[in-house]
Amino acid sequence: MKTLLELTRVGIEFNTPKGAFRALRDVDLKINQGEYISLIGHSGCGKSTVLNIVAGLLQATEGGVVLNGKEVNEPGPERAVVFQNHSLLPWLTAYENVELAVKQVFKGKKSKADMKAWIEHNLELVHMTHAMHKRPDEISGGMKQRVGIARALAMEPDVLLMDEPFGALDALTRAHLQDSLMEIQKDLNNTVIMITHDVDEAVLLSDRIVMMTNGPAATIGEILDIELERPRNRIQLADDPQYNHYRHQVLSFLYEKQKKADESPDKSQASAQDKSIGTDSVARDKRAQKIA
Amino acid sequence: MNMSLSNLPWLEPLVKIVRGDNVSQNATIIIKTIGLPLAGILVFLLVWHAAASNINTSLGQFPGPADVVEQSGNLLQEHITEREKADAFYIRQEKRNAARVKVDPDYVPKIRDYTGKPTYIDQIGTSLITVLSGFFLASLIAVPLGIVIGLSANLYSAFNPIIQIFKPVSPLAWLPLVTMVVSALYVTDDPAVAKSFVTSMITVMLCCLWPTVINTAVGVASISQDLKNVSMVLRLNYITHVIKIVLPASVPMMFTGLRLSLSIAWMVLIAAEMLAQNPGLGKFVWDEFQNGSSDSLGRIMVAVITIGIIGFALDRVMLIIQRFVSWDKAATLR
Ligand SMILES: Nc1ncnc2c1ncn2[C@@H]1O[C@H](COP(=O)(O)OP(=O)(O)OP(=O)(O)O)[C@@H](O)[C@H]1O
Ligand SMILES: [Mg+2]
Numbered sequence: 001m002k003t004l005l006e007l008t009r010v011g012i013e014f015n016t017p018k019g020a021f022r023a024l025r026d027v028d029l030k031i032n033q034g035e036y037i038s039l040i041g042h043s044g045c046g047k048s049t050v051l052n053i054v055a056g057l058l059q060a061t062e063g064g065v066v067l068n069g070k071e072v073n074e075p076g077p078e079r080a081v082v083f084q085n086h087s088l089l090p091w092l093t094a095y096e097n098v099e100l101a102v103k104q105v106f107k108g109k110k111s112k113a114d115m116k117a118w119i120e121h122n123l124e125l126v127h128m129t130h131a132m133h134k135r136p137d138e139i140s141g142g143m144k145q146r147v148g149i150a151r152a153l154a155m156e157p158d159v160l161l162m163d164e165p166f167g168a169l170d171a172l173t174r175a176h177l178q179d180s181l182m183e184i185q186k187d188l189n190n191t192v193i194m195i196t197h198d199v200d201e202a203v204l205l206s207d208r209i210v211m212m213t214n215g216p217a218a219t220i221g222e223i224l225d226i227e228l229e230r231p232r233n234r235i236q237l238a239d240d241p242q243y244n245h246y247r248h249q250v251l252s253f254l255y256e257k258q259k260k261a262d263e264s265p266d267k268s269q270a271s272a273q274d275k276s277i278g279t280d281s282v283a284r285d286k287r288a289q290k291i292a
Numbered sequence: 293m294n295m296s297l298s299n300l301p302w303l304e305p306l307v308k309i310v311r312g313d314n315v316s317q318n319a320t321i322i323i324k325t326i327g328l329p330l331a332g333i334l335v336f337l338l339v340w341h342a343a344a345s346n347i348n349t350s351l352g353q354f355p356g357p358a359d360v361v362e363q364s365g366n367l368l369q370e371h372i373t374e375r376e377k378a379d380a381f382y383i384r385q386e387k388r389n390a391a392r393v394k395v396d397p398d399y400v401p402k403i404r405d406y407t408g409k410p411t412y413i414d415q416i417g418t419s420l421i422t423v424l425s426g427f428f429l430a431s432l433i434a435v436p437l438g439i440v441i442g443l444s445a446n447l448y449s450a451f452n453p454i455i456q457i458f459k460p461v462s463p464l465a466w467l468p469l470v471t472m473v474v475s476a477l478y479v480t481d482d483p484a485v486a487k488s489f490v491t492s493m494i495t496v497m498l499c500c501l502w503p504t505v506i507n508t509a510v511g512v513a514s515i516s517q518d519l520k521n522v523s524m525v526l527r528l529n530y531i532t533h534v535i536k537i538v539l540p541a542s543v544p545m546m547f548t549g550l551r552l553s554l555s556i557a558w559m560v561l562i563a564a565e566m567l568a569q570n571p572g573l574g575k576f577v578w579d580e581f582q583n584g585s586s587d588s589l590g591r592i593m594v595a596v597i598t599i600g601i602i603g604f605a606l607d608r609v610m611l612i613i614q615r616f617v618s619w620d621k622a623a624t625l626r
Contacts, residue, residue, distance in 0.1 A: 055521075057521055057524060057525075075521075075524040075525045075527065076525070076527055077525060077526055081525050083518055083521065083522075085518060087516075087518040087519060087522050089519065089522070089536075089537065089541075090619055091540045091619030100526065101526055104526045104527065104528065104532075105526075135619070
């Protein structure tokens with residue numbers, strides 16, 4: 001298979017008032033066309049930083065990112081981003097939000113009618129046809145995230161970058177969107193990098209799970225190949241020994257090998273509940289924390 | 293719908309009473325929303341009346357509510373009389389011209405404008421035109437300036453001290469300078485507008501520029517990083533970025549500034565007109581003061597109340613526009 005995206009010895013140092021802060025070092029990763037990659041790791045380890053470097057929103061201080069044989073050093077629509085909090089323009093309807101992206105990417109390449117059809121097609125993919133003329137404040141969080149995904153898909157990106165796309169959603173909505181995403185992925189076979197805090201989500205969706213060590217100077221700890229057959233069904237997988245084995249491997253990486261250094265033993269139970277990674281309920285706690 | 297209801301908070305309970313639901317509770321709401329303000333006004337009128345009858349000035353007793361009502365009537369009557377005179381003048385002129393054309397078909401009739409003195413209503417009109425011109429001119433400068441400054445942290449730092457220094461300057465300080473500059477630069481044989489108008493307008497503009505500049509700049513500077521990231525991923529160019537992202541995102545803050553600016557403009561205008569002798573409400577007050585008749589204080593008091601009501605009305609109009617253009621319907625605007 002052909003390598004589409006290559007990260008070579010990527011590192012970054014932030015200039016902070018307290019001096020240089022090294023967030024990442026030696027991140028090496030090769031991603032093939034059509035692969036679905038999850039990035040998982042404790043909060044603050046540098047997952048978003050990796051994603052933003054690939055997106056071109058941050059510049060690596062060492063190493064580099066090569067996409068399709070070309071070095072990446074600025075943002076561009078061929079690396080569409082689905083942001084954690086949807087990032088829709090609040091004054092535009094769902095349709096207009098997607099339209100802004102489509103007009104920008106397909107200016108001069110598609111006719112007006114084609115663009116309209118293409119926008120509607122993408123909104124249909126995420127099941128948003130019924131509410132496409134509503135503004136973000138008139139639709140639910142899950143629907144906003146769908147529109148965000150539609151906007152990214154509509155750019156026909158080489159790589160789809162998603163930063164905790166479902167992090168702010170309740171468990172049911174999230175499961176629903178994960179299923180939609182798997183369906184879309186089956187048809188379009190996009191190359192995806194997704195950040196998640198949810199072990200189940202990572203195992204369910206990914207071809208490979210990239211597990212990151214704790215920061216500062218975080219890097220890739222282990223990479224887990226998920227060889228579960230597709231289409232995957234969450235209910236059947238719940239009893240699948242292979243699935244549970246993968247889950248166990250991720251959990252053991254996170255809670256045994258990368259136990260958070262700042263978790264003192266007496267507090268560890270409480271903070272494991274609201275800070276770190278696990279299943280749906282834990283992620284929901286995290287959301288509550290973020291809102292607060 | 294929403295807008296009109298929130299402007300008339302007593303309407304909904306009134307409808308409910310008519311329908312017969314929850315009469316006592318809705319009656320309380322009506323009493324609170326109409327009754328209390330009315331009571332406040334009544335108390336104010338009583339206190340005013342009592343206080344006025346105890347203040348004696350060299351121009352007679354301080355005007356109470358009754359004098360104000362009387363003088364309002366007088367001013368309105370003067371306006372009507374003056375209009376009738378003007379109409380009569382034009383009719384006479386037309387007749388005279390028609391007669392002369394009949395006698396001598398080559399005669400080109402001369403049309404003269406009526407040159408009566410401006411009435412109170414005319415003066416209100418002049419003031420409104422002056423304040424709106426000054427305000428529009430200020431907005432035309434302030435909004436783009438605010439956007440440019442807000443987009444660049446460096447420009448913001450560079451301009452901020454200047455803005456902070458000019459912001460608190462009183463119109464009275466600007467006026468002499470503006471007057472001299474206008475006299476020096478605005479020289480035409482046939483001026484489209486009076487010098488005093490230009491002077492007042494520019495003074496208003498200089499004073500009401502700043503809230504819009506500051507609020508627009510802050511609005512632009514506080515656009516969320518997420519939206520900026522969207523713009524960067526889409527590779528919007530500078531102009532598209534400003535039109536599609538920056539402008540709409542900062543509209544709420546911009547309007548906060550514009551509303552402040554307009555209220556400052558109105559306040560400044562009265563002072564500017566007084567000094568520049570622009571024929572508006574400010575000049576009216578000044579002339580009455582110089583005039584010093586026994587009616588003068590009453591007439592000035594009418595002006596004071598008019599100024600207040602117009603200022604309030606201008607703010608309401610801005611609020612309605614703001615509600616209309618603002619995408620952030622969740623924000624309560626008052
Ligand atoms: N612009 C910046 N300047 C300085 N430090 C930064 C900057 N951005 C990120 N960091 C630091 O880099 C580290 C990694 O941040 P990052 O946001 O990538 O973490 P994350 O893994 O995405 O966390 P989370 O799961 O909470 O989103 C953190 O310690 C953070 O404080
Ligand atoms: Mg993050």
